[in-house]
Amino acid sequence: MWRWQSSRTAVVGAAIVVFVVCCVLPVGYLLMVSLSRVDAFSALLLDARQRQLLYNTALLGTGTALLATAIGAPLGIVLARIALSRKAILRLALAAPVLLPPYIVGLAWTYLGSNRGWLATLAGHDLLSAWTYSLPAAILVLSVVFYPLSMLATEVAMRRIDGRLEEAALMVAPPARVMSRITLPLAAPGVFAAALVIFVLAVSEFGVPGLLRVRVYTTEVFTAFAALYDFTRAILLAVPLLLLCLIVAAVAAALLGDRLVITRRSAGTRPALFDEWQRPATLGALVVLAVALVLPLAILVNEAMAAQSISAVLAGSGRAIANSLVLAAAGATAVVSVAVWLGYARARTARRMGQGADVLFTVLFAVPSTIVGVGLILLWNRPGPFGTVYGTDVMLLLGYLARFVPVAALALAASARYVPASHEEAAAVSGAGWLRTMWEIVLPQMRLGLAAAWVVAFVLAFGELGVSILVAPPGEATLPIRVYTLIANTPSSHVAALALLQTAVIFVPLAALGAAMSFRPSTRAQGVPSRVEGREAR
Template sequence: MSAKDIGGVAPAAWLALGGLVVVVAVPFVAIVLQAIFPAIGMGSFAKPFSLLGATLADPRLLRMTGNTVLLGTCVVIASALLAIPLGVARALYRVPFAPVWDVLLLVPFMIPPYIATLGWIMTLQPHGYLEQLFGFNLAPVLFSLFGMTLVMTFNTFPVVYFAVSRTVEAVGARYADVGRVFGATPARAFWRITLPLSAPGLAASLLLVFAAAIEEYGTPAALGRRAGFDVLVTGIDTRVGDWPIDLPGAATLSLLLVALSLAAFLLQRWILTRRSYQTVSGKPQNGDKRPLGYFTLPVLALFGVVAFLSTGVPMLAILSTALSRTISGGLALDNLTLDNFAAVFGNSAGALGALANSLTLGVATALLTGLIGVVSAYVVVKTRMRGRALIDIMTVLPNALPGIVVAVGLILAWNMPGLPFTPYNTGFILLLAYCCILLPQTARYATAAFVQIGDNLEAAARVFGATGAVAFRRILIPLVFPSLASAMLLVFALASRELVASVVVAPVGMQTIATFIWRQFEQGSVGLGMAMAFVTIVLTTLLPLVCLRLLSRKSLIKE
């Protein structure tokens, strides 16, 4: 690369590196330093590792770590048992109303986990909707490891379902048919041929489920504490939120959780690179799918039951609670009212302020992560500058940083003595937290898009006198914009309803959608909280879809 080229890309590299340092490196380094130097918050590096032994010797630590791994493993197993049969049926057979089932099974992924959990609580708790309709409740089942596993599985299994259905569909049934010609039974052909060819996608999705399960805060906080089932996430929250505050202990637990998350992602990468299951013919698979025959009704029943439990129950519970005049009035026509929705739009308890704060933070997070992500991806993929590997690592690192860990890191980093300024106790601290948690979304999408673009277009622009900045802005950005826009819309939806960082680092007097809903439940205003939850789900689902539709229509007009 010439000196001129280096001069052209250096500003982009420094912009990417600066953004990543502030958003990713600062909270992570602060956690590491706090775990090593317990008095660093007072500006002292004295007595390194002095409290580490006490934290690691805490008898509750082993139990919390074991519970975390156990819960993640149970959710993985349950997601596999639920999603694999549905995904295989969707991929290989003509399932009636298949697009409808895809949409219905996508909705659970769009419902924030803590909101879905609150819906299940309203349904299965004593005097809940199940007891009102059928005379019994399942509270002992819900407030248990089984209940937490079930609720979290319904929220995460779509990741496995779509991965399996798309992977198996790409593999097709032709190779299994060849195995059957040589004497294999249908079951043996599936287990020895179709499933191994689909193993990379399946393994990746299951490990993503494990990482999501051990990082989830809302469900363990709402269900696990009542069941006496503490995990690392709730343990960190207790050490940060309860007196006496134990920041070194919280930092140590955070590093343990990071280690578990990182181990999951490293295992995923090892599985994907250890063996290659590839076909050698290079021919596309036959897209024809087989009829279900006698299995049509059982398969439809399975899809219907799963869709009802994962989508119908939480959505109906949320809407029923939001429409209830009083919770004690139950499911009765004279108890139905729109008062809670009127209260939300009438700014009761600061509802509109919370909504505006979250939507503003969502837009700002999408824009900032989009900028950092696309510049970082450009530097990593399109340049040969030294240090680009470090930038690439820093864009992936947040995948191993659970939201509670990011929140703790920001508290530690921006409360250090001697800082000339600090974003702590301002809305900017939430923006930093959201950007750190969600940066991998835009960075990975942009990286994949840049990889698919050859170098000849940028080189041609340089030949005709365009600077690196002009080529980047006028040629590369328009080409990667569709992928980048999709990622930014996903970031907007996720940031608008983020819970963990919002609860831990939100400044005094500032509400977001998540903290508003959480506090309404704690204060007993369940109907108002559920009305806000329903509005949130509608907004964060429809707005990105509308934007994507407008973007696709605009691209068609240009063509």
């Protein structure tokens, strides 16, 4: 269609170079440095302290994966197989907790269970303070945050199953047996892959274990690097966690295969397996929503109301708020500007190479944020041109690129696959260049995907803590850094007010995106037959 000398090669090649420098090089350089210190690494493995760290980290990931799957998978089955009123709104609300910074949910948990929290006040004596700062509490908080991943993965897996198989089975078997013998086995690979992703995200989390005083690898890496200034120990501590995350993420990506970028619905109609459970299912979904979203926000609102002047609290953190807004917007723009070309290239590449790219994107997104921060510092903190970047706000932008370009590329690859390649072929035959074709044909058809990718990148960058707290310039702070550092020595009402502001900033663009998606023209309104005619509206 276009020769390799075309502008497509230059643009996609430039995006690949930026991807390698920002996403691959920090992790690769960290591994290379660690390999040069094999003797110290061998001695570290024999340390009983590190074995306890490994145990805590593995238990945190496993417990979170199991509990989040236990919550999310049934909800995914409900959304896929039970007719519910206002299902689209319910799905969006149930998915909202995954976009909250986990440490904000952890902060609400401390206000609930501490010796001065809600429960202690209502009961008149301490109930849960000993359990509030513990490994089981961290598992509970992270499960409440990450269960939407299992829910959405389960729903997608269920919707890909040919409904005619279940309809045929229902003629000779009860619904429960059809579910256990046909539906669940077919959906199991997607559910298991989502559990592996949750495991990786849990062991990669820094904010919640640090807040709840749970010793895991991410908190030890931060302590060694930022508090003790023991760079060698920080690097060596990062390696076991990095290898664990890379292996598990690679397995998850391999299990998902093309499903990372292809969303194909099954043929046939939705079988009515559990429609008689409509009322209990709705009640269960509302209970999960109340615990995961409504309760944490209500706790933060109640705590913030104790502040004498919320406006004064916000004014005192005005610089951090402004920094976060500007940097998150700039970071989201940079992320989408790179990811759109990577996603396009992934969508147009051969299947085997594309699956390899999916694995690479998934693995890089799974790298813990503190490890990304250490890698960026090792790479850029040096004399010469690289050193001019270190100690500036550019390091924060590099951190956002390293963390969020892979996931944005996967999302935009899925969006690009909806644009038929025949449209580009027709433009090429008519003499249009590749850049003009992209600008006038491809990108306009991807505009909703681009907007969604920008909003998600903005939300993730605005709440990013692990990288930011390591690479932020001296004297500069984003809102997450300020909230996290104020927890220890500032009235809880002030911290809660700032956490609520951060939550509001996150939900406003999401609400705008949801409104834009709800008002987009439907295919029926344009006179085009719907491909899901006769099915339940999603």
